Amino acid sequence: MRLYDTQRSGNAWKVRLLASFIGQPLERRTLSIDKGDLETPEFRAIARFRQVPVIEMADGRTIAESAAILFFLAQGTDWWPKDPSEQADVLSWMSFEQSAHMHPLAQLRLHRALHPDWKVERGDVEEWERKANRALAVLDERLGQVEEGNWLATGSQPSIADIALYPYTRMARMGGIELDDKPNVLSWLKRIESLPGYSALFPGKAELNESVVES
Ligand SMILES: N[C@@H](CCC(=O)N[C@@H](CS)C(=O)NCC(=O)O)C(=O)O
Structure with missing residues (x-):
């Protein structure tokens, strides 16, 4: 494939x-x-x-x-649950990622880290910041509600919802969005990174996850 x-x-x-x-x-x-x-x-x-x-x-x-x-x-x-209500919950978080989370975080990362030379309107940046902070607050709140060590949608077993929300949350700081006030998000990121088989953005170089270098 x-x-x-x-x-x-x-x-x-x-x-x-x-x-x-x-x-x-x-x-x-x-x-x-x-x-x-x-x-x-x-x-x-x-x-x-x-x-x-x-x-x-x-x-x-x-x-x-x-x-x-x-x-x-x-x-x-095991990344796709068998129970239909859990499947729906996974899809709900993946839909949230696409509609509310990924876009503002990706735009801020492009604007502040990857292509600072591109011209953007100040109003757009403020809107992306507002939306990104809101999406991360939702994520942090949810992760604070699940039992300690549990995952976004599927109890003790991680699902593709966790994977979908991971990259742009992980790289939020590149776009100037701090995560220090999101303790539940920070521990969830660490738990994903300690799962067997975890692969960094640049494989084998987790220190480059938030880097602008080519490799
Ligand atoms: N909704 C799509 C978004 C894909 C997307 O935004 N891809 C970006 C790279 S991360 C891309 O191809 N950008 C180039 C372009 O849109 O011209 C997904 O989740 O796969």
């Missing part, structure tokens, strides 16, 4: 994390947004939304969108 990603894509990191936790080999095809790799006809033929991550199977089928890929890879593993 092949994964189309970019070096620092948090959405693709979700896929690599799950693959690493479940022992699913992935052949990485790492593209560059800056070089226009996502705008070529070849990539468009694979990626209907012209974004990474996308996976491509040996028979040519492709799956786009991190949530859909996580869902697909997690089938038959």
Whole structure:
């Protein structure tokens, strides 16, 4: 199975994390947004939304969108619960990640760390900050309500909801969003990082998770 990603894509990191936790080999095809790799006809033929991550199977089928890929890879593993109400809870957190969490955090990281040269409106930055802080407060509150050591949606067993929320929370500080006042988030991040099979953004180099360097 092949994964189309970019070096620092948090959405693709979700896929690599799950693959690493479940022992699913992935052949990485790492593209560059800056070089226009996502705008070529070849990539468009694979990626209907012209974004990474996308996976491509040996028979040519492709799956786009991190949530859909996580869902697909997690089938038959403990990362996707069997109970329908737990499944719904996992989907609820993954939907929250896509609608309220990922976008403001990703935009702040792009603006403050990866592309500080890009012009953005001050009003946009303030809005991203407000939304990012709100989303992280929701996450911290939830993690404070679950039993100690438990996970977002599935009790004592982590799920793809934890994976979906992990990368952009982990990299929040790159966008100027502090986590020090979010003790439940901080301990949850540590627990994910201590799971067997954890894979850093730059594999084997966890110290680069919040870095702007290329490798
Ligand atoms: N909802 C999508 C978002 C994917 C996304 O934002 N991908 C970014 C990289 S992290 C991308 O491809 N950006 C390039 C572009 O949009 O042109 C997902 O969860 O997979």
